Amino acid sequence: MSHHFNWMLLLPELVLTAGGVVILLLEAIAISLRRSFTVLAVLVTLGAGYAAYYVTPLHHVLTGRDATFNGLIETSPVTLAFTLVVLLATVISLLASQSYLRREGILAGEYHALLLWCAVGLLLMLRATELLTVFLALETLSLSLYCLAAFHRRISISSEAAIKYFLMGAFVSAFALYGIALIYGGTGSTHFEGIGHALAAQPFTNVLASLGFLMLIAAFGFKMSIAPFHAWSPDAYQGAPSPFVAFLSVAPKVASALVLYRLLDAIVQGGTAPNAYKWSTVVAILSVASMVVGNFLAVVQRDIKRMLAYSGVAHMGYLLLALVVMDRASLMPVLVYLLAYVLMNAGAFTVVSLLYSWPGEQHLISDLGGWGYRYPLLGACLAVCMLSLGGIPPTLGFFGKYVVFLNAVGDGREGLAVTGVLVSLVGVFYYLRVVYYLYMKPETRQPEGLLIDVWGRAAAVLAALGTLALGLWPTGLLHWLIAATAVK
């Protein structure tokens, strides 16, 4: 633990924060530059990505870990990998936003600034080694998210979604804080490492800390929309601006997954074997619940955004399947799955934001009828994302499922893996529905009021091509992730 304040390590967050501030200032003094805010924000995000790479001690890979602020914030290849995934989601969402904001007449710098500050919160959250810092980051994130959910303020459904999200989110924040307090009461520490050591020293089951863990799992389960904490997501997704949902539906899940991992890791470090086994059962139950609830509720949705919300619940179930094996080796499957999920889900929401005007209305899947021919490029991108979400090779979505299921099978949990594949069959059914509306149904709707710009197209192509290319050549990615997660 280094007792110094190395501001350099905070460079990615500083770049993002400053970028947001600059955009806000430009909004005030140079309003004519509004159209270029997207490019500016993307450049800032890329800069943050480079900064994250720059400050991560990759050259000494085996001890490649650095910390600052008395060890509250750490930097390691693992956090770098998660950081890059979050920033990728930010880039896709930013690119997708421009056409939406212009179409709705709400183009303003606040949007870009808030999105960048969301990323700041996420980056801090996944690099924090201590629960109170995690909580501060969580609040930074959440406040920005609430504002963005309500960004289309003239539309009542958007405000409604934001209020719902805000009320539940505030409640969950209280949960998280209370959980942290209980854990501190039970173990005398809020550091993940300290919690682990304290648990290891106690021969008995720590009821207080266990209760705290459950509350924290519930809080982050809410952010990840794991069943049964998922109820907010369909409403919030439906009402919030679609390009923002491309971010909301993926990025907070990425950072929360790492926090959840750290939490479980602390329990395993400290717990006796049966104790660890109990917690892995808890995760398994949440995983199966999410897979089943998500997939079966997604089948009956007619609105594509609600469908993707429930499918997101199912995908978090698959992700938890990797976390059931509470082992450092399961970080690699988690990362592969998250990357796949970011690409395919953000890609899908990008196309949705481009092809549906009237944000207050429903986004019926049947409205896409025959549009695969009217918009060949966007249609193909959406189809690729759907097939990837369904886990059809050769997409990264398939490869993500492959590593997750392999991890579960290797741990002797064939039953969970079989459950996973069987419910994913249900998933294939509703993803295919989008594909058949695109290509096999006659057109039912004339496009009106759409604005499809080059940035939106770029976001969709980036997501679809990324899904395909990484699905075909996962070697390099896998090699790097295995090396990164091997660092202790």
Added chain:
Amino acid sequence: MDTFFGLLAGNTLTRLVFFPALAAIPLLFLVKASAKTAKIYVLIASLVELAFGIFYLATHLGADGSFALVHDAPLTWIASYGIKYDLAMDGISMPLVLLGIFLVPIVILGSWKGIHDHWPLFGVSLLLLTTGVLGALLAYDLFVFYVFWEVMLVPMYLLIGIWGGERKIYAAVKFFLYTMAGSLLMLIAILWMAWTFQKLNGGVWSFAYADMLRLNLPEHQQIWLFAAFALTFAIKVPMFPVHTWLPDAHVEAPTGGSVILAGILLKLGTYGFLRFALPLFPHASVVARPLLLALAVIGIIYGALVAWVQVDMKKLVAYSSIAHLGFVMLGLLAADIVAWQGSLLQMVNHGLSTGALFLLVGMLYDRRHTKKFDEFGGLAKVMPVFAFFLVFASLASVGLPALNGFVGEFMILTGSFRILGWPVAVATFGVVLAALYLLKMIQLTIWGPITKEENKKLSDLSFREVAALVPLCVLMLWIGVAPNAFLQPSRQALVDVLAQYKQRIEEPDVREASLRPPPTEVAVVAAKATEAGR
């Protein structure tokens, strides 16, 4: 040579598999191109592929007509899991691969008029499907096999769903979900095997087929794995009672889709049994044999009886497929060299004769937009050439001596009767039933008086349609008259697989999973067994 693109440039299996996919890429950018441009482009691409296939065969066929195992140089694909891109062709996959390549141009000719919309996308689907099918037939790594196996689904889904009939979406989704249901369980089985191999092999991963053959698993483990593989392949064959997707898919698919489905896709099920399910899990296959045998015989009789009562020509041909593939399964279960040779030949035969029948039904449908028997009758008077081909293909399908169907069915029945006994006698009734339903079809469509006014003005087959049918009929006759040229290339491969399979059945059950010695030593043992077997 040791890069993917190096392989692609040479006379290799990689070129055979990926040329269609590469040829599909320009079409993606020609989405708005005219149908004619797309048609001609796809036809030329498929003919080039056919030329590559024939050239490959010509350069690798032995002087005595045998075909030895040929590997492309294996390339590392996903190093962390030891997954190798490894394609290989032996006497078992060779006939099916060539059948697949051979059918594509015919399908395009057969779809020339029947497909109206979105020709570029039709071409893309067809070419990608070819890549998927050939890849699945040639993959020698289970991961690669699985990827190709799934890749086939999407283009076939599009073929049925975009250009199909009234209930096309129902049929397409049903096809997709049925196939996926099996293959997902197979994925878990493959993962389990790879994990076990890695555990026994000191942490070194492999999905290679040869390495999976080295796994010596206890029977209780084999049974689960076999169940997953067998379910996947049984759905694809399709065997009773998981056949219900097939009539829907066939009836709703466009002509070209039906030909591909019957011609190649279904063969992957039986091929899967022969290549994977039986050799990998010998003990489990013996345990499951009575069940599979019963299902195969039920499939033969049930398929034939249901075909008999159909009023729709395409449905009749679809149900006849269930019966025909029941025979193939019967031969495979017998584990006898004559029966296996018959089964492999019958896979090709079924592709040719059923493919021709689907084309003929499609040609009639293009003219009258119906496939119901009661709309036809007396067509021989107005369409003599059509009548000739219909009778020819039907007789080949029935199993008339001197045509291909006879050779295959005869070998299957004689070969398996020695081993399996009375169930084969029951199955033989299927041959009689085949004559019943196919002759019924001929009688109701082309013989008798012309009852409908519309049928009097029907035009006979065009040059293009004849050009699609003639190659099929030539092969049917050729196989029927000189089957040896078609049996010889596969013989050695089948003998080897059978010898190893039988030897492993004889081995006692083990209590814990272990690894056999590497394949080089196994090959020596197998060779000795072959010697002894002769």
